[in-house]
Amino acid sequence: MMQFLVYLQFIDGYHRTSSFEQTYRCYSASFIEKPEIENGDKIIMPASALDHLAFLRIDYPMMFELTNGASERVSHCGVLEFTADEGTIYMPYWMMQNMLLQEGDTVRVKYSSLPKGTYVKLQPHTKDFFDISNPKAILETTLRKFSCLTTGDTIMVTYNNKRYYLDIIETKPAKAISIIETDCEVDFAPSLDYKDLGKPNIADETQNKGKFNPFFGTARRLDGKPIPAVYSSRHKNKHVPNVNALSSTTSPSGGKLVFGSNFYRTKETGKEEMEPKREPTEQKKPKFQPFIGRKYSLRN
Incomplete structure (x- = not known):
């Protein structure tokens, strides 16, 4: 009877443990023959971790929070299998770079329940x-x-x-x-090396402010009626969009990826659509010219 009660307390003790948190030494996939883990975010944990997680009330698939205490970097991952050596985990090399981890550094692994992303x-x-x-x-x-x-x-x-x-x-x-x-x-979002060519040059604006603009203002009539604003050709050119500059920026600055629709649209219209159709020219009729023809004599 006493052994049965001790067994219940042992099982109940695992149920009261609401979290899993362990510290392991991490190594990249180059230490094992598992190159496929480089193409995802899943790690390989030891078998003892599975024994501990089996007694917890957790959600599947299992996800974990990774913490590098030295750099205070935090990330999250899944688990691929439980075949690593005791006290070690294997993770993708790009994930180690994200967390500023070196081969053999310690990382804290904690079970985490994450909401579904939208x-x-x-x-x-x-x-x-x-x-x-x-x-x-x-x-x-x-x-x-x-x-x-x-x-x-x-x-x-x-x-x-x-x-x-x-x-x-x-x-x-x-x-x-x-x-x-x-x-x-x-x-x-726009790529890190994207440059917006449409932004105005600040240096040009400051130079234009200092220049003297003659006859710059508004006209007034003696009878008080308003006069429509008239701009010179110099000011009109500033507002005309540069077609060549717009067409040269072919790389998208950013956009929403909607599944089931075409991501890319036609970037450049054909020359046939841009150029106006020329109407066929009418053939010119010959003009009347008097006294044109051969010469004849009555003697012969």
Whole structure:
């Protein structure tokens, strides 16, 4: 009878433990033959962690909060399997770079329950990401290997043996969200190397302010009636949009990715649409010219 009561207290003690928090030494995927973990946000944990988590009332799939105490960097991840050596975890190298971790550094792993995401805003590092033929499909394929997203992290997208990095600058409804079995709206911010050519030059504006503009003002009639404003050709040119400048900025500054619609629209209209159609010119009729013809004589 006493052994039965002790067993109940032992099980009840695990049920009262409402959280999982352990400190491990982290290593990248290069230490094991698991290169596939580089394409997602899942880590490999030891088997003892699974034994502990089995007695907790947790939600599946399991997600964890990672904390680097030295740099105070916080991120979130999922778990792929429980085959790591005791006291160690293996994680993607890009995730270690996000958290400023070196091989063998300690990281705190804590179980976390994240809300399902509804919105995420991404910012590519380079504008080359927008040149991908189908970024919607590439992004969908990449995010299927992720379980959660955290504001402030940088994720990696691989396409044609080229790596593209995207910053997560906003997530809703929380700073860390789950993207498993949820409809999440994705928005894009201008890339980090994007330059807005449409902004006015501040130096030119300051120079123009100091110049003297003759006959600059408003005219008045003697009868008090208003006079429509008349601008010179010099001022009109300032307000005319530069078509060449607008067409040269072909890279998008940002946009919303709506699944099921075309992400890219036609960037340049054809020459046939821009050039007006020329009407066929009428053939000119010959004018009447008098005294034109051959000469004849009555003698012969």
